Amino acid sequence: MKYFVIVGFILIIASLGSALFFMMRDGHDGRPKTSNMARALAFRVGFSILLFLCILLAWKFGYIQPTGIPLR
Structure with a gap:
């Protein structure tokens, strides 16, 4: 799973x-930039949404565990 996240980033x-x-190309080749x-x-937006959904599913199925500040 870690490698999938790295590839996604x-x-x-x-x-x-x-x-x-x-954006930086001047567009003189006839194609609109x-x-x-x-x-x-x-x-990029599609890859970001796909990565977020994969991380959410991995958490839901127990492949990854949340860490950090404990909820109280």
């Missing part, structure tokens, strides 16, 4: 880097 960072690349950037950001 790497995908999120890669998607942000891709959006930055498309906004659609590529919006697609990369949409993938």
Whole structure:
């Protein structure tokens, strides 16, 4: 499970880097840069939601345990 979370974070960072690349490119190649950037950001949102749901399911099924400040 730990490796899945690490891969998820790497995908999120890669998607942000891709959006930055498309934003900084000047767009002289004939393709609109906004659609590529919006697609990369949409993938980032999708990866973030998928990662959150996987962490939530892993907690629900007992694969991970919460730590930190105890509830009282």
